[in-house]
Amino acid sequence: MKIAVCIKRVPDTETRIKIAADGKSIDESGVKFVLNPFDEYAVEEALKLKEQSNGEVVAICLGPEAAQETLRTALAMGVDRGILLKAERLPRDPLVVARALAAELEQGGYDLALFGKLAVDDYDQAVGTIVAELLALPSVSAVTRLEITDGHATAQREVEGAVELVEFSLPAVVTAEKGLNEPRYPALRGIMLAKKKPLDIKEVELDEGGIEVLELTLPPDRKSGRIVGEGAAAVPELVEALRNEAKVF
Amino acid sequence: MSDILTVLEQREGVVKRVSHEALAAARALADELGCEVHALVIGPPDTDVTGLGQYGADKVMTSLDEELTLYQASRYAQIAADQAMGGAYTTVILGATSLGKDLGPRIAARLGCPLTSDVTSISGVDGIVVTRPVFAGKAIYRLKITGSPSVITVRPNAVAPVAASNAGVVEEVSASDDVKPAVARTLEVRAPDNAALDVAEAAIVVAGGRGLKEAEHFKLVEGLAQALGGAVGASRAVVDAGWRPHSEQVGQTGKTVSPNLYIALGISGAIQHLAGMRTAKVIVAINKDPDAPIFKVADYGIVGDVFEVVPRLTEAIVKAREG
Ligand SMILES: Cc1cc2nc3c(=O)[nH]c(=O)nc-3n(C[C@H](O)[C@H](O)[C@H](O)COP(=O)(O)OP(=O)(O)OC[C@H]3O[C@@H](n4cnc5c(N)ncnc54)[C@H](O)[C@@H]3O)c2cc1C
Numbered sequence: 155m156k157i158a159v160c161i162k163r164v165p166d167t168e169t170r171i172k173i174a175a176d177g178k179s180i181d182e183s184g185v186k187f188v189l190n191p192f193d194e195y196a197v198e199e200a201l202k203l204k205e206q207s208n209g210e211v212v213a214i215c216l217g218p219e220a221a222q223e224t225l226r227t228a229l230a231m232g233v234d235r236g237i238l239l240k241a242e243r244l245p246r247d248p249l250v251v252a253r254a255l256a257a258e259l260e261q262g263g264y265d266l267a268l269f270g271k272l273a274v275d276d277y278d279q280a281v282g283t284i285v286a287e288l289l290a291l292p293s294v295s296a297v298t299r300l301e302i303t304d305g306h307a308t309a310q311r312e313v314e315g316a317v318e319l320v321e322f323s324l325p326a327v328v329t330a331e332k333g334l335n336e337p338r339y340p341a342l343r344g345i346m347l348a349k350k351k352p353l354d355i356k357e358v359e360l361d362e363g364g365i366e367v368l369e370l371t372l373p374p375d376r377k378s379g380r381i382v383g384e385g386a387a388a389v390p391e392l393v394e395a396l397r398n399e400a401k402v403f
Numbered sequence: 404m405s406d407i408l409t410v411l412e413q414r415e416g417v418v419k420r421v422s423h424e425a426l427a428a429a430r431a432l433a434d435e436l437g438c439e440v441h442a443l444v445i446g447p448p449d450t451d452v453t454g455l456g457q458y459g460a461d462k463v464m465t466s467l468d469e470e471l472t473l474y475q476a477s478r479y480a481q482i483a484a485d486q487a488m489g490g491a492y493t494t495v496i497l498g499a500t501s502l503g504k505d506l507g508p509r510i511a512a513r514l515g516c517p518l519t520s521d522v523t524s525i526s527g528v529d530g531i532v533v534t535r536p537v538f539a540g541k542a543i544y545r546l547k548i549t550g551s552p553s554v555i556t557v558r559p560n561a562v563a564p565v566a567a568s569n570a571g572v573v574e575e576v577s578a579s580d581d582v583k584p585a586v587a588r589t590l591e592v593r594a595p596d597n598a599a600l601d602v603a604e605a606a607i608v609v610a611g612g613r614g615l616k617e618a619e620h621f622k623l624v625e626g627l628a629q630a631l632g633g634a635v636g637a638s639r640a641v642v643d644a645g646w647r648p649h650s651e652q653v654g655q656t657g658k659t660v661s662p663n664l665y666i667a668l669g670i671s672g673a674i675q676h677l678a679g680m681r682t683a684k685v686i687v688a689i690n691k692d693p694d695a696p697i698f699k700v701a702d703y704g705i706v707g708d709v710f711e712v713v714p715r716l717t718e719a720i721v722k723a724r725e726g
Pocket residue numbers: 167191611612613614615637638639640641652653654655656657658668669670671672673674675676679689690691692695707708709710
């Protein structure tokens with residue numbers, strides 16, 4: 155099987171967001187960037203499938219020069235080669251991002267393209283599914299279980315209070331939800347090997363798409379609350395406050 | 404003038420509350436733009452579409468078929484995109500549920516238009532402008548949608564359903580001439596044995612963390628959730644430990660929730676957890692460590708042992724709700 159994994163470079167989830175001087179983006183100084191956590195599940199699943207059936211796993215990232223590091227992380231986990239679609243700025247419109255990835259995927263002849271369910275920065279939860287539609291491929295999003303035999307697949311996806319079981323055939327697109335697997339950590343040997351693996355860089359031109367950022371702000375601070383008391387003795391006062399002050403029940 | 408299309412979601416033939424919220428968002432926008440709200444309902448033949456005018460729909464379009472009982476992504480996308488194609492609509496609005504977050508991108512791809520996910524407000528005064536949290540709520544974008552048409556998904560609990568008196572006339576829409584078979588087929592939907600209220604949709608969430616010490620002790624969390632008619636949530640620590648299912652995880656790599664009341668039991672309040680619940684209207688924390696970061700976002704806190712406080716709290720709430 156030839157598998158593509160689309161991965162994104164995102165700020166570490168520990169990051170405390172600061173707004174940049176333009177008031178429209180985050181201040182990246184001092185921010186540590188990582189491989190998007192949901193894309194780790196996608197990479198892991200690709201590697202597991204390769205272990206079963208051989209083939210090749212290719213990681214594709216649309217991002218700035220620095221996203222080479224993100225691709226190296228995937229290579230260190232065991233991905234065979236990487237492609238950086240180089241663009242210094244990503245527009246806000248997921249369609250533009252999806253178009254660039256779809257154009258690359260279309261040339262690759264992949265049996266399966268894996269994505270993360272969502273990128274923890276923009277929180278769109280859209281790119282993988284848009285790519286599938288652009289390529290007219292079957293797709294299932296937010297998958298927690300995937301089984302593939304002879305080009306036929308079944309996937310499980312979690313929906314509110316239930317699980318959907320979906321069947322489809324390859325080639326296809328799947329987006330990975332937490333719970334699909336336990337991503338491996340790159341071993342030292344993997345990190346050494348990754349340095350020598352091929353990493354192609356291609357310049358891409360992106361248009362702005364149909365979404366303009368007017369402003370990025372921090373959420374209003376929650377006004378500090380109060381400790382109503384200590385231990386079980388504080389229960390009556392809490393219930394009183396919830397009922398008559400906060401009026402939540 | 405182009406109108407607004409709202410794609411409604413049903414489960415077992417009943418239109419979901421989140422769709423009433425989507426209709427409310429659409430209604431408010433339509434009133435600003437001076438246009439109509441059309442609702443599209445896709446589902447089984449017995450879907451109840453009465454009364455949608457009272458939630459703000461001027462017209463209700465139905466595409467009902469046995470085959471559409473379960474969410475069939477490609478069929479649903481085809482039906483919705485067929486309606487939205489051709490410039491009759493400025494924007495397509497859906498609830499940002501599992502279904503909406505799968506269907507929205509498909510419609511946007513087919514229309515070749517921008518998509519904004521999980522928005523918390525929409526205004527039409529100066530073009531279409533939306534606000535939406537990013538980084539799981541650590542920051543908020545204000546975005547102007549310059550492309551038309553566009554697709555917008557609205558976060559559950561962000562907009563309250565309205566009482567309106569629009570016509571809501573029902574009209575059946577015919578499937579397009581070339582109905583394509585579903586390329587990926589949903590075979591079944593399995594509800595877990597104890598079909599629980601979903602944490603992302605619930606108006607009240609009681610969440611537990613590592614402070615509960617063992618999976619067994621989540622009975623305390625469930626008991627309190629039940630007393631309040633709420634859903635159970637969990638920190639990632641207890642999900643990764645296998646005490647609770649992934650579907651209950653709240654936070655940056657779990658679900659983002661904004662219930663009316665969020666009660667955190669034995670949860671420290673790591674930045675990734677806070678990201679997922681800080682937009683709750685009222686936050687209560689019970690933790691034995693007075694310096695736990697969760698108290699920085701809590702409206703009300705009790706410093707104490709969950710094993711001591713929670714049984715008493717559950718009891719008091721049962722009493723309060725009875726009385
Ligand atoms: C990439 C990444 C993504 C992540 N995403 C998420 C996410 O989505 N959601 C999430 O929750 N976490 C997430 N985390 C993990 C997060 O950093 C924390 O590790 C986790 O939230 C801690 O869970 P906890 O509060 O249950 O446990 P702890 O931090 O161990 O806190 C337990 C708390 O219980 C209190 N306690 C102990 N005993 C009692 C008692 N008897 N009575 C009362 N209180 C008691 C303690 O004082 C303590 O405050 C993520 C981490 C990473 C690296």
